[in-house]
Amino acid sequence: MGAMTNVDRAVSALRQMIFTGELTPGSDHLETELAEKLGMSRTPIREAALMLQAQGLVEMRPRRGIRISPVSAQDMADIYDILTELESLAAKRAAQAGYSATDLETLAAAIADMDTALGADDLRAWADADDRFHRELVRLGRNARLSMIVSVMRDQVRRARATTLFIRPRPSQSNADHRAVFRAIADGDAATAHDTHHSHRRAARDMLVALLEKHQFHGL
């Protein structure tokens, strides 16, 4: 069924290796080397690398190999700025769309899961539910390009989250924020949905930036 091409496999495998840290940020890898590691020729590797390059995950530099893009604290700040604006827009559009309660079930479920996870002190489960919340929020905004951009940005910071998840303060305010955004969307209150999510994201950004400064974070 799934027309699994070698390029697809290469993209998946490389993403996996990047996210798990098997390929460390800043490291270089020759096409031949990756081809051998994944058991295919250079052709699909090159094509996969081109795709990942377009998503900002790697950089291809002639004769230096494929570099796993490092993400600096400044990059982090830049990315969160973009996420803040685009997700807030999505929240606004979602509120304007006039969704019914059933339309918002997935969003509600994500919020509930976050509560549960927080109660059980399961930060991984919380992060997972948080992901689902944000992804669904963006989906409800009904702007395919916006969704794409957000997901690409999100991938770029994913690695940092693994690092910071356990040193950051417990995300207790977060759930209240999510609930407020949810209510605004359900009520069709676009301005509130936008503004609430905007300050939610800005707070997250400021927290993260401060955290990275404090921990002498110089790139990942």
Add this chain to the structure above:
Amino acid sequence: MGAMTNVDRAVSALRQMIFTGELTPGSDHLETELAEKLGMSRTPIREAALMLQAQGLVEMRPRRGIRISPVSAQDMADIYDILTELESLAAKRAAQAGYSATDLETLAAAIADMDTALGADDLRAWADADDRFHRELVRLGRNARLSMIVSVMRDQVRRARATTLFIRPRPSQSNADHRAVFRAIADGDAATAHDTHHSHRRAARDMLVALLEKHQFHGL
């Protein structure tokens, strides 16, 4: 110096052909066909197509060829939504950066050129200066990723502008808006810079969407 590879040439040539309309939106083109037309093998064509696909200019579909992505009225609205948010953020950040008058020279020059062009009724020159203004504005926002995204979105609507430029109302309000944004940035007034540019963009979006509706625009 100019490390001109065939992939680069293919990307340039294809972009050119897309923007001039030589490759019409919605049309399909086999890799072999494009390779022959550009005098190279399929390999660089494929790589170029992958890049352009990542930028939303084409879609590669197995056995159907490389399709020049059509842009619907809805796409237009979506893109303008994104541009509105991101450019406004850039304006805000630019205002916060505390640029000097010399730093803002390029921006000022673009505004002046737009005035001149408008006086001479030269819409192409106006559009060109408008491009420069927006590009410089975004650059001043100092967020490389944001700049990239904006430039990709801008490319996607470029074709539509060629069509709509001469049927839309004269952009007289536009220059006043640009001047206001400029002043806010020079004054370091972030909120005004953001809000002014935001409503400027929203007005442009609404105008364009209305125009497309009116002219039964169903895709380009």
Add this chain to the structure above:
DNA sequence: GTATGCGATAACGTATACATTAAAGAATGC
């Protein structure tokens, strides 16, 4: 006339070959 199945065609995905050329190291001159 419509639908179904089969075979031919050709477009794609990928492996491979190879010329080019940047980078690293060796050799030379000072």
Add this chain to the structure above:
DNA sequence: GCATTCTTTAATGTATACGTTATCGCATAC
């Protein structure tokens, strides 16, 4: 010892070859 040039190496960019497989036309059945 340091700089410079030459040589070597090998990674890349690209052409090419080829197996796989979707698609189209045609034949056949209804």
